[in-house]
Amino acid sequence: MRHLAWVLVLSLATGAACAQPQVAPSARAQSPAAPLPAQAAALPEWSPRTGDAWVDAVLADINAYGRRYPDAFADELARYRGAPRDVVAALLADPAWTPGDVYYACVLAQAVGRSCRYVADEWQAHAGEGWGALAQQLGVKPGSPQFHALKDGFADAYGRWGRPLPPASAGKARTDKARHGNAHGRNHGARKPAGRAK
Secondary structure, three states, X not given: OHHHHHHHHHHHHHHHHHHOXXXXXXXXXXXXXXXXXXXXXXXXXXXXXXXXXXXXXXXXXXXXXXXXXXXXXXXXXXXXOOOOHHHHHHHHHOOOOOHHHHHHHHHHHHHHOOOHHHHHHHHHHXXXXXXXXXXXXXXXXXXXXXXXXXXXXXXXXXXXXXXXXOOHHHOXXXXXXXXXXXXXXXXXXXXXXXXXOO
């Protein structure tokens, strides 16, 4: 069914492209007819290969968010992930990098106590192996406390963005933090401070 949907999307896009006058590539990128960020994020060529289907789905969603809101995206990485803004800007300007790749490089760097630039350089050297292989080389094993903390960080970012996390059906697992609603900035189940009874 998913394959059929892609065929339909591609055939509609091809038909629409044939019906439009030919435009220079730079003008097409700024044209209202250019692909929407969500469509570009969903292209099958990009696969982060983190080893966790849900994380892969979240990174694909981050691609759409980062393309649509580049300033808020860069703010998140600078303020909460310790990534220098110039490093984030340089990576986003490189066509080999997607917002999802930039985000994962910076969160992985924070998890292992390295700089985002260091992890980005390692990724460039080993990109064909996938993010999961690089994470393991850096000491973040699937199912480890570091890996679960990294996944919990998605909920924090999505809460700041006011954006719902992709559903659990997009992958095998979600963190308890995200599953119980903290992804939206609510603190369900937390104890209220003791105060005066009314």
